[in-house]
Amino acid sequence: MHILLGPLKIFEAAARLGSFKAAAEELHLSPSAISHAVAKLEKELGAKLFDRDGRKLMLTLDGRVLHGPIEEAFALIRTGMQSVQSRHAQMLRLHSAPSFAAQWLTPRLQDFLSRHPGMEVQIAADTDYTRFTNDDFDADIAYGPRAQDGLVTRFLGHEKIVPLCTPDMAQSIKKPADVLNHTLIRSTLKSSSWEEWLRANHIAAPATAGMRFDRSFMAINAAADGLGICLDSTRLAERELKSGRLVEPLAGIAENADDAGHYLVFPQRNADRPAVAAFSAWLSAALDAHAVE
Template sequence: MLETVPISSIRAFEAAARTGSFRGAANELHLTPSAVSHAIRKLEASLGTPLFERGARTVHLTPAGEGLMRHVGLAFEELRRGLEGVARRGRHVLRLHCAPSFAAQWLAPRLPRFLAAEAGVEVRLAAGTDYARFTNDDFDADIVYGQPRGDGVEVVPLGEETVTPLCAPALAGSIRTPADLFGQVLIQSDSKQVRWRDWFAVNGLTAPPPHGMSFDRSFLAIATAADGLGVALESTRLAEREIAGGRLVAPLAGRAADVRYVGHRLVFPRTSRQRRVVRAFADWILAELGVAGRVDGG
């Protein structure tokens, strides 16, 4: 039977069963939905039984399809393992996409540690506010700000971040209470989930009207605050180098309520071709952040 069934049809069946749609399979395999549908119909004709119940937008496996998928899924997983095992003898390229401020402020300075720990791995890092889609195979993993998008991905929260007012040491002496911020230039970060109005509300105050400077990237707000031009409401994780170097301080530490939230998440496909390297990176970044837990291997 196997010699009469094209491997391309089996591949189309596995992708459609895993993604739940012919369109999802087509995107993954770089085919048209009609080509995927045609390949699956040929497979169904060869087997003499329908494998999918077809709806307007999605497809569902029939009992026969579910039975076949149990075997095909295991077979493709073993094939992936074999290919990865052979590929490990050469150099791995880990293609990372990352939110810009996290990339510039936190990740890039630490990447040499990961490269030292994982011999034979090369990292290619791209930063942007768009989400990596993975269907075009451009990236192996993405560090996103906010809630991730897409199906068929694993999401690893990267721990809580503390958001607090930050300023240059020269300004800190005049900021003793939250109300003292009314007399300061408050640097606005337009793309942040936690804004000045949120911080003032937590501290029982109403935020003043926005004025002064506004940025769409945290690293710009952090740099401007470090230059003494105002007070930024930013993550201490993203600003940790400036804090450690004494260029920024938290004038209200212990005097006001901070905001803590999970801002960033690591996202990667469940069926990543670079499974071992991606999971090694996930374990490494959790350890660097001091976040408990380990990403299960596959």
């Protein structure tokens, strides 16, 4: 015997509500569709499931025998679906550019979690854009703009890209050209470069040989350890600047570099997910607070 779930759901609604009309309204079907589905189920089972007592719909003995297990089964199904929905509502699966995750996001996660008790966050970080094809992630914090249909893209604000070094090294840097007297630390995946910064500050000399890292957080840490001067984001270097391990030696003197910036990206289908909406609102507020500090 092969019975589809749809007719059983129709039978359960009619039995619970005692009316084909009420079942039709609940299931957004016509009363005739409900009646036909019940008749088809009765034919399949070889049993009469309903009697009419005037306008009232009554279950037969066979109907009552069938209704009990079906009612329990649908209750279990609803419980399972609610558990899955609740799990996803409280789970944020986030992909992020590595340096943003390490330098800016992770130190602030406790604030997000304290504002959303019960929320669980899973973070994966690498430089590839997530394509959201396998539904592995709810959202992505990407470095640089995205061009992909079906995505909601929110720019996270301009970042100031400046030379950063230790306070001791800064004592010998009084004008832009002085950076050439030190090791220049490069973030190879950064959209801005030392060459562009030198041109913006009218320095014709080529950038000297230095060291290269493929992650901003590595370049920032190298500069904080006194290995040279990095050209990077004050947003990503916020902790090092606040602690005094790094300073901006040419603040108010040199021209800043342009940068691609970071973006919060997620599929349109995820816009109404509670975890995504909560994180997006928190991220905007946290960045606004950072901007006015």
